[in-house]
Amino acid sequence: MKVDTAQFVISAKDLEACPASSLPEFAFIGRSNVGKSSLINMLAAKKELAHTSSKPGKTQLINFFKINQAWHLVDLPGYGYAKLSKSKQQAFNRDISAYLTERTNLKHIFLLVDSQIEPQGGDLSFAEWLQQCGLSYSIIFTKTDRSSEIQVANHAQRFVEELEAWALQPTEIFYCSAKTKKGRGLLLQWIDRQLPKKPKKKPTNRLNLDWMQR
Ligand code: GTP
Numbered sequence: 514m515k516v517d518t519a520q521f522v523i524s525a526k527d528l529e530a531c532p533a534s535s536l537p538e539f540a541f542i543g544r545s546n547v548g549k550s551s552l553i554n555m556l557a558a559k560k561e562l563a564h565t566s567s568k569p570g571k572t573q574l575i576n577f578f579k580i581n582q583a584w585h586l587v588d589l590p591g592y593g594y595a596k597l598s599k600s601k602q603q604a605f606n607r608d609i610s611a612y613l614t615e616r617t618n619l620k621h622i623f624l625l626v627d628s629q630i631e632p633q634g635g636d637l638s639f640a641e642w643l644q645q646c647g648l649s650y651s652i653i654f655t656k657t658d659r660s661s662e663i664q665v666a667n668h669a670q671r672f673v674e675e676l677e678a679w680a681l682q683p684t685e686i687f688y689c690s691a692k693t694k695k696g697r698g699l700l701l702q703w704i705d706r707q708l709p710k711k712p713k714k715k716p717t718n719r720l721n722l723d724w725m726q727r
């Protein structure tokens with residue numbers, strides 16, 4: 514899929530504030546600083562579409578981006594941000610879980626996992642929660658440019674083994690780097706396949722008698 518247009522739509526604080534839209538949505542969730550906003554910019558091929566930061570906790574709202582006037586990319590705040598107060602943490606859990614479980618046009622969730630580190634209990638628990646809710650989700654291993662291929666493969670394999678041990682079955686597994694654009698083509702192609710097919714132009718069946726006038 515070619516991305517022709519990518520626009521910021523709105524930042525919503527909770528489900529009620531989300532735009533009334535029936536466009537198919539694809540949401541990105543994961544630990545704070547895992548690279549969600551960077552990946553969205555990489556997919557959209559727009560450097561500063563979503564705000565990124567080297568400090569965790571940058572994205573605090575539900576951010577909507579419209580792609581090709583046809584579907585939404587949704588950038589969510591990260592979980593596991595230690596500096597969040599307890600009440601903010603509870604509000605985050607309530608608002609994000611309401612968005613993920615009740616947004617009717619949400620087609621798929623991408624759970625981002627840092628390929629540089631050992632499997633983390635928090636990521637596995639999140640995947641377990643998605644599955645318990647009956648939500649459709651895939652895993653994206655991020656920042657693959659930061660470690661050797663062997664190390665990425667090793668961490669990914671161990672994460673997948675943990676998923677199996679927890680009886681978790683994501684739809685797909687992707688490997689991405691926002692820096693090198695690794696995985697961009699495959700991810701966009703996969704999203705494209707989930708979008709409703711555009712109706713083919715019907716051949717016109719109107720009889721053309723212009724030639725009789727000549
Ligand atoms: P929050 O909004 O705080 O939850 O973070 P986030 O998951 O949106 O992460 P963000 O995209 O802001 O990236 C965090 C940091 O990781 C930034 O310094 C990015 O430049 C860096 N980063 C993200 N993706 C990659 C990547 O693929 N490769 C490298 N080398 N750095 C990356």
Ligand code: MG
Pocket residue numbers: 549550551564565571572588589590
């Ligand atoms: Mg972010």
